[in-house]
Amino acid sequence: MFKRVALFLATNLAVLVLLGLVMSVLQNVFGVTLGNNGALLLFAAVFGFGGAFISLAISKWMAKRSTGMHLIAQPRNEGEAWLLNTVRRQAEAAGIAMPEVGIYDAPEINAFATGPSRNNALVAVSTGLLRSMSRDEAEAVLAHEVSHVANGDMVTMALIQGVLNTFVIFLARVVGRAVDAALSGNRDGGTGPFYFLIVLVLDLVFGVLASVVAMWFSRWREFRADAGGARLAGRDKMIAALQRLAQTYGQSTLPNEVRAFGISGAVGFGLKKLFMTHPPLAERIQALRDMPASM
Numbered sequence: 001m002f003k004r005v006a007l008f009l010a011t012n013l014a015v016l017v018l019l020g021l022v023m024s025v026l027q028n029v030f031g032v033t034l035g036n037n038g039a040l041l042l043f044a045a046v047f048g049f050g051g052a053f054i055s056l057a058i059s060k061w062m063a064k065r066s067t068g069m070h071l072i073a074q075p076r077n078e079g080e081a082w083l084l085n086t087v088r089r090q091a092e093a094a095g096i097a098m099p100e101v102g103i104y105d106a107p108e109i110n111a112f113a114t115g116p117s118r119n120n121a122l123v124a125v126s127t128g129l130l131r132s133m134s135r136d137e138a139e140a141v142l143a144h145e146v147s148h149v150a151n152g153d154m155v156t157m158a159l160i161q162g163v164l165n166t167f168v169i170f171l172a173r174v175v176g177r178a179v180d181a182a183l184s185g186n187r188d189g190g191t192g193p194f195y196f197l198i199v200l201v202l203d204l205v206f207g208v209l210a211s212v213v214a215m216w217f218s219r220w221r222e223f224r225a226d227a228g229g230a231r232l233a234g235r236d237k238m239i240a241a242l243q244r245l246a247q248t249y250g251q252s253t254l255p256n257e258v259r260a261f262g263i264s265g266a267v268g269f270g271l272k273k274l275f276m277t278h279p280p281l282a283e284r285i286q287a288l289r290d291m292p293a294s295m
Contacts, residue, residue: 041170048165056158059114060100060122069104069124079130083142087123090143090232094150099123109133109248113145114154121149133244140233140241147228153221160217164210172202211275218277226284230291239288246281 055062064071075081084101091098097119106126115121123145129138148154176199183194230238278284 037170037174040173041166044169044173045162045166048167048169049162052158052162052165055161056116056154059116059154060120063112063114063122063124064102067102067104067106067124069102071100071102082135083125083130083138086139086142087146090146091149093232094146094228096121096146096150099146099149103127103130109245111141111145113148115149117155118149118152121154123149132248133241136233136237137241137244140229140237143232144225144229144238144241146232147225148221151221151224151228153225156221157214157217161214164214168203168206168210172199172206176202215275215277219279222278223284223287226288227291230288235288235291239285242281242285242288246285 063069072080072084075084080103083103087101088098099113099115099121100123102122102124104124104126107128108126109129109132111123111125111129113121113123123142125138125141129141133141176195179198180195183198226238226242229241273280
């Protein structure tokens, strides 16, 4: 878990350093002035939403490339035919276009859904899931992932990330300008020698705080996808699938680009729980047991 947090911080730092360099070029080479808060907010929104939606647009391509999955176009065996037919049936019940279906090689029980829209999505399962789960349990996992697609979770996550990115970029520079002016005594609206270092630190701090909000939404959508999976496949099957995950849970081998969209849960307490993409499996199972029997 903490390795993933460290990786997030390192990646975030790299992105923000690149952003700082781009802003320096815009200001010093092309003479673009971002001192006005309106112009700064517009610039922050372009970068914040631009990055989020570029990631969304290439999400399927990244998932295929990073996992090396086999896409099922023509089933090669009875298992692949069952997988394809199950996703097709659930997609029709959920009112979405048929997603692409893939299998990727990984030892753990896991699956994920991604894609730029409800009607242009990908559902993939691990070889570990196919080896270790019964058909009823696997059906529930597929229903969970199809529910993610039907709920539009990928687009919503991109919108939330875009808003958070925008405010991180904007607030870091507004606060950075004020702190720099106080330290350097510069009151003419320019920036002093400490400005870029201050902004870099604030980008990192605000980025971590923003990630807490993003992870909260990620955990909330898992409860909603579990409920959707229970409606599509049956509550008992969904509970059985999560119980199987609880018995076999281990470190996910999913790439970072799609890890938040997997089904596997985790165990976390205190501050660690704030950075979890998924709620603890025990909480998810209890939430399903608390659902009305008619659902």
